[in-house]
Amino acid sequence: xxxxxxxxxxxxxxxxxxxxxxxxxxxxxxxxxxxxxxxxxxxxxxxxxxxxxxxxxxxxxxxxxxxxxxxxxxxxxxxxxxxxxxxxxxxxxxxxxxxxxxxxxxxxxxx
Numbered sequence: 001x002x003x004x005x006x007x008x009x010x011x012x013x014x015x016x017x018x019x020x021x022x023x024x025x026x027x028x029x030x031x032x033x034x035x036x037x038x039x040x041x042x043x044x045x046x047x048x049x050x051x052x053x054x055x056x057x058x059x060x061x062x063x064x065x066x067x068x069x070x071x072x073x074x075x076x077x078x079x080x081x082x083x084x085x086x087x088x089x090x091x092x093x094x095x096x097x098x099x100x101x102x103x104x105x106x107x108x109x110x111x
Contacts, residue, residue: 035061 043057050060 046060047057050057053060053063055063
């Protein structure tokens with residue numbers, strides 16, 4: 001359908017160049033994968049899982065590959081901080097200013 005439409009709407013070499021560009025784009029953007037020699041039980045399990053999720057076996061296969069191989073998303077800083085365990089009181093982490101001319105500061109908790 002695309003070929004006929006392209007050839008009717010464009011003339012001469014422009015039509016051929018456009019058609020070639022479209023074909024090359026689709027070849028680069030969507031790869032195909034063929035998996036051979038799968039046990040029948042595995043294929044049945046894939047089809048059952050696909051039916052359970054209202055998908056074709058091919059779509060289910062894509063979903064499994066994407067879920068398995070997808071790079072983990074970065075977690076938000078708030079989520080990371082919220083997941084940290086409580087390890088003490090705020091005063092345990094208090095900063096004490098050191099005056100270079102006065103020697104070491106007096107920290108009552110250390111006595």
